Amino acid sequence: MNTNQPQHRYHHSNNHNNHQPRPHQQTGVQVTLGQRFPLTIKRLGINGEGIGYFKRKLVFVKGALPNEVIVAEVTGIKPSFLTAKIHRLKTPSPDRVNPRDDYAAEVGGFELEHLAYPAQLDFKRDVVLQSLEKFQPKGYRNFELKPTIGMDNPYEYRNKAQFQVRRDEDGHVIAGLYRERSHDLVDLKTCSVQMPATMRVIRGVVDLMEELDVSTYDEKHGTGLVRTVVVRVAKGTGEVQVVFVTAKAPFPQEAEMVDQLLTKFPEVVSIMQNINNDKTSLIWGEKTTLLAGKPQIREVLNGLQFNLSARAFLQLNPYQTVRLYDEALKALALSDNETVIDAYSGVGTIGLSIAHAAKEVRGMDVIADAVDDANENARINNIDNVHYETGTAETIIPKWLNEGFRPDALIVDPPRTGLDDGLINAILSAKPKKFVYISCNPSTLARDLVKLTNQYHVDYIQSVDMMPQTARCEAVVKFTRA
Structure with missing residues (x-):
């Protein structure tokens, strides 16, 4: 740090x-x-x-x-x-410094691997500063920008590998990431920022696909089978899930693939197939089926257990996730008689982490599977003061307000696009006295602050490095009502 x-x-x-x-x-x-x-x-x-x-x-x-x-x-x-x-x-x-990955300059996700880590942390705080200077929300010159919280070891932190799969000019199966601004696939045999288990399993999948002559997707002609392989590991339990994203449902070598994967990698406890038959750059299709094992893997964060479905969102860095949520809880400074809304709740990792400090937590997410996971995770952990619903925050918060629910505190963790205007209006209508914004994009954060600072004062902004070696930056913003 x-x-x-x-x-x-x-x-x-x-x-x-x-x-x-x-x-x-x-x-x-x-x-x-x-x-x-x-x-x-x-x-x-x-x-x-x-x-x-x-x-x-x-x-x-x-x-x-x-x-x-x-x-x-x-x-x-x-x-x-x-x-x-x-x-x-x-x-x-x-x-x-010399990058650990020889392809760091070729693919996205390694933009800063040639920059010493202390300087990366300085840069990430400064990106927040410059975003504020561009959008100039009320009082921004007086915002306290705390030094970025970094990692002791800024490598081997990514719990998920999401690699495209193709055949090279010699007909061999390769798996990796696209060269920047192209669809030329770079075969990643090693990757310094991935948790070792993800690379061990994904390279094993590639070897098995070669051995079993599994068809790979041809992007140009829209033919072939396997488009993407996703491997996620739960740091707390060591459980691994493998997802084959395919262009169609039939998987001719399914039985052999499943049998050999489970034999070679006993840590693999879930094998899924997701079907995406659209000509699109989006990874996931709508239908996901179980091929072997169980449909979820179990992660442990802050002493809490979380079941994760294939498409459920979880922060990529489990080490820093604990620090991020600790910072969010510290910023909320809850008392045990206060109610909280957890917007963009995902599988409930934030809401369940703060539930012990609150009277009641309510959350919502647009992905139904994530909401099901969140409510199931509450049951697993014997937490009975939380409740999650499917829908948008800008729809559900006004509904709760109309029903008489008055939140004392609100926490939001939106995607990179930031807060929807409807949600900002809902926040300003709900007027919780405590408010924390977890941002993964300083530009959209600064944009949103222009409206939010009409009613809220920014106490401080704490940047947290969730993705070392990249230009990405997360930040926790503590507000109090002006």
């Missing part, structure tokens, strides 16, 4: 396509693709790319770090910015 307050070493930039040139930028700079020039990197953008200026024109350079001097080679020309790659690194940053 880094406890030093950063001195704005790393700065935020918005998505390239939305970036407006600064007033002093010259948009008429004449450059050509492949042109090379010296460039000093001034800061990092929100996606972890280096940012410099060539003749006052903004240049984004993937893999470059602040204060580095490089020879840049132009790879893209837009009216308000250029993209470039490092042709030669003349003066490296003292924070530059």
Whole structure:
């Protein structure tokens, strides 16, 4: 954990396509693709790319770090910015380190693996700061931004591997992630951020698919069977679930695959098939069936047991999840006679973690399976003061208010898109005196704060590094009613 307050070493930039040139930028700079020039990197953008200026024109350079001097080679020309790659690194940053993964520069999810970990933590706090400066919610200059809570070992933390499966030019089965901005699959035989059990099992699945000659999906022609393999491990129990996402229902080698998987990997206790026959970039289809074992695996967090269905959301980093929820509970500062709404409740991990400190917890989620899991998880843990319903928060909260329920506290943990306008209005109508927002996207957080700060005061923002080696950042925001 880094406890030093950063001195704005790393700065935020918005998505390239939305970036407006600064007033002093010259948009008429004449450059050509492949042109090379010296460039000093001034800061990092929100996606972890280096940012410099060539003749006052903004240049984004993937893999470059602040204060580095490089020879840049132009790879893209837009009216308000250029993209470039490092042709030669003349003066490296003292924070530059060698990535553990040799493909880190090729696929997404490793944007900062070449940046020393203390500097990653500084960057993530600064992304929050720069997002606030862009949207300027009321009082933002006085917000307390606490140093990012990091990991002692920022590797081997991801509890789920979700790898695309294809055959290479030689006909061999490969599994991994797409090369950035392409559908060229990179075969990941190792991965430093995955929990070892996920990689051990997924590489075993690949070997069995090769051995049994299992058909893989052909994206171009829409033919073949297995599109994606998802492996999730429960850190608390060691149980592993394997999901085959297929383009159609029949799985000719199902019996042999199941038998050999269970024999070779006794930790695999659940084998599922999800059917997605749409031509889409979305991973999951609507239908999931059990092939072998049980339909859920069991995780343990903060002493609580959670059953997880194949599609149930759970934070990818079980080590930091406990810290994140501890920070949320600390921010809520509940008394035992207070009622709480847990919006975007998932399988109930947050609500059940705070239930011991509250009189009653009510939650909701749009995924029915997750709500079923949440209510089942309450029963498993003998917690009788929680209740979950299926639906949107912006619909259910007003319903509860009309029924006379008055929450003392509210906790939200939305997706990267942030809070729906309807939910913000519902929050402002409910007016809970205590309010905590867990954000996984500083930009949408800062946007939402513009409306929320009309009625709420931000006590502090605590950033938490849930995904080391990436540019992603989570934050816990403590509010009190203004």
